[in-house]
Amino acid sequence: MPPHAGEPAESRTLAIMVDNEPGVLARVVGLFSARGYNIESLTVAETDKSAHTSRITVVTRGEPNIIDQIKSQLDRIVSVRNVIDVTRDPAGVQRELALVKVRSTGADRIEALRVSEIFRAKVIDTTLESFIFEMTGASDKVDAFIDLVRPIGLVEVSRTGVLSIHRGPELDRVSTADAAASA
Amino acid sequence: MTTTSNIAQIHPASEPASLVGIPMTGAEMVVRAMKDHGVDTLFGYPGGAVLPIYDALFSDEDVRHILVRHEQGAGHAAEGYARSTGKVGCALVTSGPGATNMVTPLADALLDSIPMVVITGQVATHLIGTDAFQECDTVGITRSCTKHNWLVSSVDELSAILHEAFYVARSGRPGPVVVDIPKDVQFATGMYLPPERSPKRSKRTVRHVDAARIAEAAELMATAQKPVFYTGGGVINAGPRASEALRALVRETGFPITSTLMGLGAFPAPDKQWLGMLGMHGSWESNHAMHDCDLMICVGARFDDRVTGRLDAFSPNSKKIHIDIDPSSINKNVRVDVPIIADAAEALEKLLVAWRNRAKKAKPPSIKAWWDQIEGWRKRKGFAYRPSHELIKPQYAIERLYELTRGKDVYITTEVGQHQMWAAQYFHFDKPNHWMSSGGLGTMGYGLPAALGVQAAHPDALVIDIAGEASVQMTMQEMSTAVQHRLPIKIFILNNEWMGMVRQWQQLLHGERYSHSYSHALPDFVKMAEAFGCVGIRAEKPDELDTKIVQMINEPGPVLFDCRVAKEENCFPMIPSGKPHNEMILADTFVGDEIDDDGKKLV
Numbered sequence: 001m002p003p004h005a006g007e008p009a010e011s012r013t014l015a016i017m018v019d020n021e022p023g024v025l026a027r028v029v030g031l032f033s034a035r036g037y038n039i040e041s042l043t044v045a046e047t048d049k050s051a052h053t054s055r056i057t058v059v060t061r062g063e064p065n066i067i068d069q070i071k072s073q074l075d076r077i078v079s080v081r082n083v084i085d086v087t088r089d090p091a092g093v094q095r096e097l098a099l100v101k102v103r104s105t106g107a108d109r110i111e112a113l114r115v116s117e118i119f120r121a122k123v124i125d126t127t128l129e130s131f132i133f134e135m136t137g138a139s140d141k142v143d144a145f146i147d148l149v150r151p152i153g154l155v156e157v158s159r160t161g162v163l164s165i166h167r168g169p170e171l172d173r174v175s176t177a178d179a180a181a182s183a
Numbered sequence: 184m185t186t187t188s189n190i191a192q193i194h195p196a197s198e199p200a201s202l203v204g205i206p207m208t209g210a211e212m213v214v215r216a217m218k219d220h221g222v223d224t225l226f227g228y229p230g231g232a233v234l235p236i237y238d239a240l241f242s243d244e245d246v247r248h249i250l251v252r253h254e255q256g257a258g259h260a261a262e263g264y265a266r267s268t269g270k271v272g273c274a275l276v277t278s279g280p281g282a283t284n285m286v287t288p289l290a291d292a293l294l295d296s297i298p299m300v301v302i303t304g305q306v307a308t309h310l311i312g313t314d315a316f317q318e319c320d321t322v323g324i325t326r327s328c329t330k331h332n333w334l335v336s337s338v339d340e341l342s343a344i345l346h347e348a349f350y351v352a353r354s355g356r357p358g359p360v361v362v363d364i365p366k367d368v369q370f371a372t373g374m375y376l377p378p379e380r381s382p383k384r385s386k387r388t389v390r391h392v393d394a395a396r397i398a399e400a401a402e403l404m405a406t407a408q409k410p411v412f413y414t415g416g417g418v419i420n421a422g423p424r425a426s427e428a429l430r431a432l433v434r435e436t437g438f439p440i441t442s443t444l445m446g447l448g449a450f451p452a453p454d455k456q457w458l459g460m461l462g463m464h465g466s467w468e469s470n471h472a473m474h475d476c477d478l479m480i481c482v483g484a485r486f487d488d489r490v491t492g493r494l495d496a497f498s499p500n501s502k503k504i505h506i507d508i509d510p511s512s513i514n515k516n517v518r519v520d521v522p523i524i525a526d527a528a529e530a531l532e533k534l535l536v537a538w539r540n541r542a543k544k545a546k547p548p549s550i551k552a553w554w555d556q557i558e559g560w561r562k563r564k565g566f567a568y569r570p571s572h573e574l575i576k577p578q579y580a581i582e583r584l585y586e587l588t589r590g591k592d593v594y595i596t597t598e599v600g601q602h603q604m605w606a607a608q609y610f611h612f613d614k615p616n617h618w619m620s621s622g623g624l625g626t627m628g629y630g631l632p633a634a635l636g637v638q639a640a641h642p643d644a645l646v647i648d649i650a651g652e653a654s655v656q657m658t659m660q661e662m663s664t665a666v667q668h669r670l671p672i673k674i675f676i677l678n679n680e681w682m683g684m685v686r687q688w689q690q691l692l693h694g695e696r697y698s699h700s701y702s703h704a705l706p707d708f709v710k711m712a713e714a715f716g717c718v719g720i721r722a723e724k725p726d727e728l729d730t731k732i733v734q735m736i737n738e739p740g741p742v743l744f745d746c747r748v749a750k751e752e753n754c755f756p757m758i759p760s761g762k763p764h765n766e767m768i769l770a771d772t773f774v775g776d777e778i779d780d781d782g783k784k785l786v
């Protein structure tokens with residue numbers, strides 16, 4: 001039987017350090033679609049110009065054996081330098097940015113502002129009948145904020161997807177190949 | 184626990200071709216890089232987008248170019264060359280249709296881990312993305328059927344990419360790569376840096392075999408009562424050292440050994456410890472041993488569905504040691520107890536030392552009872568078939584081919600179908616790199632061009648493509664290549680007038696409704712051979728078979744042998760889809776209702 005087969009699926013955040021070269025995102029995304037893995041969110045940007053490094057952060061969902069497979073399959077891609085399972089990392093930090101448009105008048109406007117204060121969301125645009133809030137936080141916080149402003153008059157949401165980094169002074173550097181080798 | 188040390192050194196990619204290089208055109212760099220990487224033979228087909236490279240080849244005397252008749256042929260020939268030599272196979276094709284015709288061999292080489300560098304021409308840089316004549320998105324199309332690919336954007340990065348391409352193709356788990364070179368880059372002049380001076384761009388992973396895991400494996404081996412070695416193509420890929428270490432380890436332990444289709448030849452088949460190939464059409468004894476063993480030592484194989492049968496019933500009572508160079512193969516389909524991520528040669532050598540040390544300390548238990556059990560399975564004679572005086576049985580044809588070519592330097596390639604399985608069952612190999620078959624992708628049309636590649640690498644060897652009449656029609660135009668380049672391959676067709684393997688499945692799984700599987704309107708193969716300038720031979724009766732096979736062997740040029748065999752023979756033993764190993768069916772117990780509805784959904 002495949003390892004851990006039947007265990008419940010879980011959500012995991014993977015930080016994938018890649019050579020910043022044409023087509024690299026297609027390689028990573030193509031692997032997910034070709035092997036039938038999920039992508040719940042995806043972000044990518046160059047992070048170190050001089051070293052030609054980009055960081056791709058993927059939130060994926062799967063049973064633990066599938067997650068292990070995803071990590072070692074990613075590691076096979078020549079342009080992938082290393083893969084870090086941020087969820088597994090106690091020192092991993094995850095954040096997301098959301099732009100949230102809310103349309104409301106009268107008392108609802110006050111309520112919208114009150115909720116935004118609780119979540120430390122910033123007002124970045126306002127008209128007589130609407131606000132755009134900018135908020136950052138862990139994904140579940142963003143979800144909670146959106147749920148609270150929905151009845152007030154949520155119009156539209158734009159989210160970046162999850163970004164992640166390792167707490168402390170060191171560089172992220174744990175290879176998935178090593179993780180896969182340990183039973 | 185971290186068990187391997189992984190040193191990934193990444194060098195900056197930005198170094199321009201410095202002044203120390205040798206000036207030449209991009210096209211010349213391609214030829215030069217091939218030579219620097221030891222390529223003596225190139226399989227290719229010209230076209231507009233590679234003309235500068237063909238120009239550079241025109242006056243070249245070191246690289247032998249073999250002109251094929253279809254780019255797929257070039258790819259499979261390069262695979263055959265690679266698999267029979269252990270070197271990187273190399274092919275050159277034009278843009279657009281040249282590149283798309285190469286997709287099948289790339290996918291084939293990826294699944295079977297064959298090192299191959301394919302150079303494709305591309306339209307000029309300024310035309311890319313304009314739907315120019317013979318433009319296609321080669322790197323896009325081949326991304327998922329290569330280990331890696333590159334679109335070269337400037338002549339300055341060309342030599343580094345070419346060296347990198349050879350490195351990636353042969354390192355770690357080998358595989359195919361594509362370098363797509365726009366025509367203007369081929370014309371442009373730049374500085375060529377030789378491999379040793381070229382900047383390294385991709386990760387270099389150095390793995391050290393984990394001594395603790397080796398010790399753990401040796402301990403399991405020294406206490407097992409029913410052990411079995413299960414080996415695969417990874418042992419062949421790891422080179423002759425791996426096969427030698429395997430032989431030594433198997434002999435010293437006295438354990439039985441079986442192998443996948445891809446691994447045949449790593450251990451000598453005539454040996455008493457050899458159980459035959461395992462899997463869907465594997466031997467009765469090997470599949471039973473896999474099912475009943477208490478320790479499985481898997482080396483360079485990947486627990487493919489053709490091997491495991493029903494996963495939840497696969498070898499239920501065994502501990503499993505898995506040696507593989509690719510971490511993604513570990514725990515993919517089957518959970519293993521002792522994973523060892525390493526090159527097969529290195530791991531086997533270390534395991535041999537560990538076994539010796541362990542066996543000195545305390546004598547391992549006798550496994551005589553296990554061998555007795557295996558002998559019982561052997562007595563069942565799973566490969567027995569009903570002989571005939573009237574008709575040539577396909578199994579008999581392979582047996583005679585094997586007997587009559589013994590002692591010669593024989594290389595066998597195959598197409599895909601029943602004949603492929605019979606070749607694996609009844610032809611026996613005692614050396615690695617002598618058996619070339621499309622295992623993972625199962626590509627009909629592979630065998631004939633692969634034989635060309637093998638013959639090009641081994642001009643004096645006897646190279647035989649064991650073929651089916653349907654498969655051979657997929658790439659038979661390459662007979663012309665054989666004639667042109669004096670590659671005296673022998674194409675031995677087991678002609679049953681059916682897509683036999685399809686017919687067998689329709690008989691077993693689809694109520695004997697033989698939908699579109701009969702080989703209608705077959706060409707007269709003897710005349711066809713003659714039309715190509717080959718020799719055609721036909722055998723129809725068992726009593727003429729030997730003489731004609733000998734005639735084929737003695738023929739100095741390429742031969743097409745039309746061996747008319749019994750038409751409705753099935754390939755047994757067979758593990759029906761969806762069944763565990765110990766529910767194999769045999770020719771003499773077969774009734775027809777062995778496969779249930781769930782099994783029918785599997786391929």
Ligand SMILES: Cc1ncc(C[n+]2csc(CCOP(=O)(O)OP(=O)(O)O)c2C)c(N)n1
Binds near residue numbers: 627653684
């Ligand atoms: C390119 C390709 N198309 C289709 C198949 C499916 N297929 C597998 S075996 C087979 C029949 C092969 O017939 P033949 O070459 O006569 O061999 P036989 O089984 O009769 O020995 C077919 C169609 C395949 N493996 N490859």
Ligand SMILES: [Mg+2]
Binds near residue numbers: 600652679680681683
């Ligand atoms: Mg046939």
